[in-house]
Amino acid sequence: MDTDMELIRYHFSGFREQFTLPEDMYEGWVILSAQSGRFAFRFDEEGATWEEAEFGDLVICPPGKRLQRKTLEKLSFHFIEWRGDGHWLPGKMSIHDVGRLGSTYAYLREWQEQHAEERSKQEAVHLIRDLLYLARRETEKARQRKNEKADPLMRQAAAYIEQHLGMNDLSLQALALKLGVADSQLTRRFRAAYGMTPIRYATAVRLAKARRLLVDTEDTLDIIAEQCGYQNAFYFSRVFTQHMQTSPSAYRRAYRV
Structure with missing residues (x-):
């Protein structure tokens, strides 16, 4: 999680017949996303073709x-510009969790409407991070689907990890034995399929579950630690803080919108 993200500007357009500028170049990273209507875009480079984008993209x-753009029908859109927070592939990314996307957009619009210049940008940064999390998750899912087809045994390995999250003694050796491969081969093939080791994958899935429980339940840290396969709340808090750059309690306060 990048702690140096700086929001340059956020703007929700309202309905437009056309963009004010048909093209522009930016000093930061930019997200342009339709709330309603459709638009076409392309990058000003040799061989670039026009693509269409609508809500969810x-x-x-x-x-x-x-970036060149033109409206295809009456349009309202979100414009976000920021510095930091990693590197992203340019182009269109489709978000399948449109319910969560729509909720995040609604909170961003509320932030803008309530005199955003007088409020902490940190609130908007939290929401924009959620958009980037959705984008990163879609990228990972696409890569996983591609690699799982190439190595279905590693899909079995991932499924085993996901089904046994509550085991705080989840063993790489036991998993390798179950699949009939050597420890080193399991690690190599799993990294090729998922971009990380089985142990790192287990940590990522455990933390994803922990984040959901922190936001969606009133469970204590002890209960969440047990459900996610950690020995106790102290160890869970240490791992969570190390990876998320914030404590579980602070995360719960920040993301319970």
Whole structure:
């Protein structure tokens, strides 16, 4: 989690017949995303073709690349520009969790409407991070689907990890034995399929479950630790803080919107 994200600007347009500028270049990373209607876009480079985007699509433009755009029908859109928070592939990314996307957009619009210049940008940063999390998750899912087809045994390995999250002694050796492969082969093939080791994958899935429980339940840290396969609340808090750069309690306060 990048702690140096800086919001340059956020704007919700309201309904427009056309963009004010048919093209522009930005100093930061940009997301252009329709709330309603459709638009076409392309990057100003040799061989670029026009693509269409509608609600559910995030068009990501990196710093210094010229983005061309035109409306295809009456349009309202979100415009976000920021610095930091990793590197993203330019182009269109479709978000399948449109319910969560719509909720995040609604909170961003509320933030803008309530005199955003007088409020802490940190609130908007939290919401924009959620958009980027959705984008990162879609990228990972697409890569996983591709690699799982190439190595179905590693899909079995991932499924085993997901089904046994509550085991605080989840063993790489036991998993390798169950699948009939050597420990080193399991680690190598799993990394090729998922971009991380089985142990790192287990940590990522445990923390994803922990984040959901922190936001959606009133469970104590002891209960959440047990459900996520950690020995106790102290160890869970230490791992969570190390990976998320914030404590479980602070995360719960920040994301319970």
